[in-house]
Amino acid sequence: DEQVLLYGFPTASALGLFSTLTGVSGVGPRLALALLSSLSVNSLLQAIANGDLAALSAAPGVGRRTAGRIILELKGKLDAGEDGGSPVGASGDAEVVEALTALGYSNLEARRALDRVQDASGLSVEERIRSALQQFGTGG
The missing domain is CATH 1.10.8.10 (Ubiquitin-associated (UBA) domain)
Known part of the structure; x- marks a missing residue:
């Protein structure tokens, strides 16, 4: 069965972060959406930048191992919006x-x-x- 799934995002930065998250090994659309539903884009970027396993693993379906993999693969690659600008980053x-x-x-x-x-x-x-x-x- 081929399915066509449509995802909508409130901002371009949320879409970009979704795309980035789904590029992480073991993170599919379901987990990426769970992360974006649990945390705001800024909070999610900050959690990745700070290596905050607890914040990431609070999302439904995201365990400590997956949270660690997200941090390992994305830390330093994303701009956490420290300058107060749009957190578009990489x-x-x-x-x-x-x-x-x-x-x-x-x-x-x-x-x-x-x-x-x-x-x-x-x-x-x-x-x-x-x-x-x-x-x-x-x-x-």
């Missing part, structure tokens, strides 16, 4: 590429467009997606 580029591939562009096309937008530091994920789409519209 998933920011991935969010842009995912959005563009969902719109039908190839992974390579999406990455090339994103590379051309990199000069625009300080842009939000949404603004970077918009700028990357403009790259396609202008042909380069």
Whole structure:
């Protein structure tokens, strides 16, 4: 049986963190959703940055071993939002590429467009997606 599952997220950072979490060995969509339902994006990022096993294992279905694996694989790779900005972190580029591939562009096309937008530091994920789409519209 092939199933098509649709997930919705309140913010782009929640989507990015979901994608990052599902990239961890042994963490599927169910566990990633459980973590995002139990903790806010900022709290989850902070728990990973601090190595807080108790906070992560408080989510339903997440044991200490899985929490430890999440911390091991993601600690240092995510921005915990210490600067008070949006906690997009390492998933920011991935969010842009995912959005563009969902719109039908190839992974390579999406990455090339994103590379051309990199000069625009300080842009939000949404603004970077918009700028990357403009790259396609202008042909380069």
